[in-house]
Amino acid sequence: MFLINCPYCGERDQQEFKAGGEAHIERPKQPTELSDDEWAEYLFMGKVHRSRSRV
Amino acid sequence: MRNKYSVFSLIKNAISYHENWQRAWKDPAPKKEYDAIIVGGGGHGLATAYYLAKKHNMNNIAVVEKGWIGGGNTGRNTTIIRSNYLWDASAGLYDHALKIWEGLSQELNYNVMFSQRGVMNLAHNLQDVRDLKRRTHANRLNGIDAVYLSTEEVKKFCPIINTSPDIRYPVLGGTLQRRAGTARHDAVAWGYARGADAMGVDIIQNCEVKGIKRNGDSVEGIETTKGFIKTKKVGVVAAGHSSVIANMAGLRLPLESKPLQALVSEPVKPIIDTVVMSNAVHAYVSQSDKGELVIGAGTDDYVSYTQKGSHQIVEGTLNAILELYPIFSRMRMLRQWGGIVDICPDASPILSKTSIKGLYFNCGWGTGGFKATPGSGDLFAHTIANDEPHKLNAAFNLNRFVSGDLVDEHGAAAVAH
Numbered sequence: 001m002f003l004i005n006c007p008y009c010g011e012r013d014q015q016e017f018k019a020g021g022e023a024h025i026e027r028p029k030q031p032t033e034l035s036d037d038e039w040a041e042y043l044f045m046g047k048v049h050r051s052r053s054r055v
Numbered sequence: 056m057r058n059k060y061s062v063f064s065l066i067k068n069a070i071s072y073h074e075n076w077q078r079a080w081k082d083p084a085p086k087k088e089y090d091a092i093i094v095g096g097g098g099h100g101l102a103t104a105y106y107l108a109k110k111h112n113m114n115n116i117a118v119v120e121k122g123w124i125g126g127g128n129t130g131r132n133t134t135i136i137r138s139n140y141l142w143d144a145s146a147g148l149y150d151h152a153l154k155i156w157e158g159l160s161q162e163l164n165y166n167v168m169f170s171q172r173g174v175m176n177l178a179h180n181l182q183d184v185r186d187l188k189r190r191t192h193a194n195r196l197n198g199i200d201a202v203y204l205s206t207e208e209v210k211k212f213c214p215i216i217n218t219s220p221d222i223r224y225p226v227l228g229g230t231l232q233r234r235a236g237t238a239r240h241d242a243v244a245w246g247y248a249r250g251a252d253a254m255g256v257d258i259i260q261n262c263e264v265k266g267i268k269r270n271g272d273s274v275e276g277i278e279t280t281k282g283f284i285k286t287k288k289v290g291v292v293a294a295g296h297s298s299v300i301a302n303m304a305g306l307r308l309p310l311e312s313k314p315l316q317a318l319v320s321e322p323v324k325p326i327i328d329t330v331v332m333s334n335a336v337h338a339y340v341s342q343s344d345k346g347e348l349v350i351g352a353g354t355d356d357y358v359s360y361t362q363k364g365s366h367q368i369v370e371g372t373l374n375a376i377l378e379l380y381p382i383f384s385r386m387r388m389l390r391q392w393g394g395i396v397d398i399c400p401d402a403s404p405i406l407s408k409t410s411i412k413g414l415y416f417n418c419g420w421g422t423g424g425f426k427a428t429p430g431s432g433d434l435f436a437h438t439i440a441n442d443e444p445h446k447l448n449a450a451f452n453l454n455r456f457v458s459g460d461l462v463d464e465h466g467a468a469a470v471a472h
């Protein structure tokens with residue numbers, strides 16, 4: 001196990017520092033008004049492609 | 056003419072010191088135009104081309120591969136083949152493949168070393184026990200061979216497993232599919248390539264697809280590192296790079312690409328004659344014909360395209376392996392590698408038309424598509440040739456992410472295969 005020193009909570013497992021994915025996706029403000037396509041977009045269609053994931 | 060492999064050809068070539076074997080497939084330059092192009096020369100892409108030529112008389116076609124054929128996940132996987140999935144749609148899909156595996160070496164005149172040594176899935180907690188029993192019943196209703204084993208029966212079937220009740224993840228039982236097993240991964244790619252080539256398919260290696268040319272809503276051709284190639288039908292079978300290629304056509308797919316790892320030990324005498332998998336502790340093991348233990352680990356939990364994977368994943372897997380098989384405690388590991396797997400939200404594949412006419416995707420097999428190679432090629436060829444899915448892959452369309460008709464196989468797929 002690889003431990004990383006966190007300035008706030010001391011030595012922690014490397015796993016806790018992993019990239020969490022697209023954290024900036026906003027939950028729909030008016031869920032009841034969403035179409036099926038918009039739900040699919042929100043739930044499943046990540047913007048992940050082979051490049052920097054946040055610019 | 057393609058010479059047949061047989062004991063006589065072996066003797067004949069032995070006399071000439073194996074220097075005169077015929078090439079298994081040619082190395083052509085791309086033509087200007089094809090009736091269809093398959094992007095990705097893994098097992099699934101090559102099988103698709105083979106069945107397009109064989110069953111649908113489409114011989115003016117090509118497979119375009121950026122590296123060498125079988126160098127993607129096809130050549131990196133732990134080769135476990137089984138069909139004991141939960142839902143009817145998946146049972147139909149995976150068992151269709153398993154039935155083709157059973158006659159594949161004969162059909163291809165190429166030994167894919169398919170070995171029905173059985174696959175056992177272990178249960179380590181009460182929920183595992185319930186889930187595996189439910190899956191056994193579901194399998195049997197679908198005509199798939201499956202039995203539920205008690206702890207004692209697990210031990211009898213694979214005596215080196217530690218079934219003592221005081222280990223961290225005790226073995227509470229398991230399932231067994233006897234028709235399941237393993238095959239030789241490269242041979243599958245090579246056998247299909249040789250078969251497709253003999254029917255006139257061009258297999259073009261070291262040729263990366265860089266763009267997909269559209270005219271409005273239809274496909275016109277592909278841009279590659281060997282120039283533009285015209286075609287009206289493109290079937291993309293690019294595993295972890297599927298979304299990269301979808302982006303070239305202005306499409307998005309519900310996939311996440313992550314590294315999945317495997318490792319092999321030094322070769323030893325026969326010690327385990329079946330495949331044992333455990334979803335709960337992310338460890339599975341079999342023994343190759345060379346004698347190496349073939350061990351599969353888990354995926355990294357973040358998106359990445361680096362074909363290696365993180366160290367702590369291997370560490371976790373080996374902890375579990377050591378507890379389940381104390382006899383392996385002094386084994387030395389020889390090699391470790393990763394492949395980029397394309398994971399779908401419902402852990403089921405996509406074999407589908409798209410909103411663009413002439414563009415088809417076969418992807419989302421994630422951590423477990425090797426087992427489906429022959430069936431996937433057969434059904435995808437049908438979908439491309441008829442511009443309509445076969446009834447066995449109709450449920451695996453792209454629209455299910457909008458309609459909500461997901462085929463949730465996380466239990467049967469998980470990270471184990």
Ligand SMILES: Cc1cc2nc3c(=O)[nH]c(=O)nc-3n(C[C@H](O)[C@H](O)[C@H](O)COP(=O)(O)OP(=O)(O)OC[C@H]3O[C@@H](n4cnc5c(N)ncnc54)[C@H](O)[C@@H]3O)c2cc1C
Pocket residue numbers: 094095096097098099100119120121122123124125126127128129130131132133134135136262263264265292293294295296300315316317351392393394395396420421422423424425426427472
């Ligand atoms: C470590 C590991 C263990 C696994 N274990 C199992 C298992 O035990 N059982 C099981 O059933 N499955 C397993 N899998 C999953 C299985 O390997 C895959 O689902 C399956 O092999 C996918 O086959 P494919 O032909 O679709 O993909 P690949 O073999 O990856 O072929 C895709 C090809 O597309 C090419 N390509 C990509 N981009 C381009 C481009 N732009 N232009 C041209 N070509 C391109 C790539 O070079 C590649 O050769 C495992 C995977 C890994 C990584």
